Amino acid sequence: MPLSAIREQQQTAFREFAREEVEPHAEAWDRDETIPLRSIDAFAGKGWFGTLIPAEHGGLGQDAVAFGLLNEEIGGACSSLRSVLTVHSMVSYAVCRWGSDTLRRQWLPRLATGEVIGAFCLSEETSGNDAGALATTAVHDGETFRLTGTKKWITYGQRSDVYLVFAACDGKPAAFLVERNLPGVEVVPVRGMSGTRASMVAELHLHDVAVPASSLVGRVGFGIAAVATSALDIGRYSVAWGCVGILAAALRTSLQHAHDRTSFGVRIGEHQLVQRMVADMATAHSAARLLCVEAGELKDAGDPRTVHATWTAKYFASCQAFRAAADAVQILGARGCLEGHTANRLLRDSKVMEIIEGSTQLQQIYLAQAASTS
Ligand SMILES: Cc1cc2nc3c(=O)[nH]c(=O)nc-3n(C[C@H](O)[C@H](O)[C@H](O)COP(=O)(O)OP(=O)(O)OC[C@H]3O[C@@H](n4cnc5c(N)ncnc54)[C@H](O)[C@@H]3O)c2cc1C
The missing domain is CATH 1.20.140.10 (Butyryl-CoA Dehydrogenase, subunit A, domain 3)
Structure with a gap:
């Protein structure tokens, strides 16, 4: 399919990076079950973690087709790196679309530069495709919500700085941004995945973690x-x-x-x-x-x-x-x-x-x- 001149420029930039900085290392990353931080930083340095984030929040504000071309090139070189981009973009999108102004100001500029990387935490032992069957709970307690439960198969969970966690609050699904360094957050690496092996999957254990009420993304019931x-x-x-x-x-x-x-x-x-x-x-x-x-x-x-x-x-x-x-x-x-x-x-x-x-x-x-x- 012929591309417009601007699309060709975008594709060339993505392809050059993928062929020079990613593809030559993909087998080693797969074998080692890790992507070196310097490679994440090199990707972040291009601004591509913020491809979909609007310019007013520090992102590139590019359109969906440009984001697609990026995923095509990175995905052809290394699905693990593309997976990190995927979940980070999902978190960024959720904050942008459903987060309060405070959450947007707090997180989007840093998500855009890749200074912080986001992970998407929906799956659990008993909830995969049946995403609504959440066992993780959020209890409203004054100015905080207290989160308890275990999230499974979290892409880049081993390294992420912030987790978009889905939990049932009085039986209603809700979404929260949970900072990695909060007391009660425990990250357990998962090794031996057969595919996207370098995507640094983890389990996220939440032991009665108190998150500020302002961390709620969207409303309770709309998670x-x-x-x-x-x-x-x-x-x-x-x-x-x-x-x-x-x-x-x-x-x-x-x-x-x-x-x-x-x-x-x-x-x-x-x-x-x-x-x-x-x-x-x-x-x-x-x-x-x-x-x-x-x-x-x-x-x-x-x-x-x-x-x-x-x-x-x-x-x-x-x-x-x-x-x-x-x-x-x-x-x-x-x-x-x-x-x-x-x-x-x-x-x-x-x-x-x-x-x-x-x-x-x-x-x-x-x-x-x-x-x-x-
Ligand atoms: C490498 C990797 C990375 C992942 N990263 C993340 C992540 O970052 N965040 C996150 O939240 N999750 C993540 N996951 C989890 C992923 O989202 C789940 O594996 C997926 O939702 C499927 O859930 P499950 O594995 O529990 O399978 P199940 O839902 O138990 O399904 C098992 C099988 O049963 C079939 N099945 C289920 N229900 C039906 C039905 N109604 N009709 C017909 N067939 C059915 C399914 O198609 C499948 O073949 C990751 C998984 C992998 C493998």
């Missing part, structure tokens, strides 16, 4: 329906574009090997059954990208149909990314089975994309219902 739902739309959009990046990376690594490797006297790329896999990857990449652009343009136009377009884009892009990554491993043969090879990492990372921000099955249910009522 899931408003705050989480709208932030998850941003997360889903970010992941969908990240999957377009995975598709491009799977195609690149497959084409390289199909060119370099010979079998039965010819390059393996000349075998028609290998060509079929390459053709499917290339087609899926183009189609997923178009769906993402559509979702982004609807967002930029303030059109509510973006929510459905984003579900569609994420569903298609994540399923196709997993299929393409599996085919890339197939084309690589034994080499693709080796941890440390790009195709192997793409396969592990792409499976995560089918689980987070609404699993494939939840999306199928939603999309089937939408189709039958439209």
Whole structure:
């Protein structure tokens, strides 16, 4: 799809950073289950943690399509770094849209520069796709809320400075910004994730943590329906574009090997059954990208149909990314089975994309219902 001159400029800047500063390190980060702080700082130095934050709050104030192009390039280089960008952007978006003026002034300028990184804390032992089944509680106690519970699978939780925590307050869902250094906050690293392994997942234990009442984001009762739902739309959009990046990376690594490797006297790329896999990857990449652009343009136009377009884009892009990554491993043969090879990492990372921000099955249910009522 041809890009306008301004879009091309944006894409070039994102791509250069991704290819020079991220991709060469992605296997090492994956192996070490960490992204070095200097690399987070280099990313922050570009201002890209504040891509969606309005300029009046210190961000770049860029539009959704620009944010998509960023996620595409970073996601093609390293899904773990893209995941950090995803959750940070979800938190920033929630504060911007639902936070009080005080919260916006307090947090957005620092979220924009990456001086503080945000983590999104919804999942629990008993609540995954069924996000409303919150066991974490918030008890209103004068000028504070007291939070108790455990949040699971928190991307970048090991390092984040502030957590957007969802908890039930008198049975009603609510969202709070919780500073990492508050008494009673305990961070437990989770190691051994198969995909997005460098995204520094943690469990967040809240032991009767007193947060100021001013930390409430939105109103009590609107934590899931408003705050989480709208932030998850941003997360889903970010992941969908990240999957377009995975598709491009799977195609690149497959084409390289199909060119370099010979079998039965010819390059393996000349075998028609290998060509079929390459053709499917290339087609899926183009189609997923178009769906993402559509979702982004609807967002930029303030059109509510973006929510459905984003579900569609994420569903298609994540399923196709997993299929393409599996085919890339197939084309690589034994080499693709080796941890440390790009195709192997793409396969592990792409499976995560089918689980987070609404699993494939939840999306199928939603999309089937939408189709039958439209
Ligand atoms: C790498 C990684 C990072 C993550 N980061 C975060 C984070 O930063 N913050 C956060 O809050 N969470 C995070 N999560 C958690 C993630 O959001 C959940 O894993 C996701 O919501 C799914 O929940 P679950 O794993 O409990 O699966 P479940 O909800 O238990 O689902 C298990 C399976 O059952 C299927 N299923 C469930 N309900 C239905 C249904 N009604 N119909 C059909 N099938 C169904 C699902 O599709 C899935 O296949 C992360 C997870 C991973 C793997």
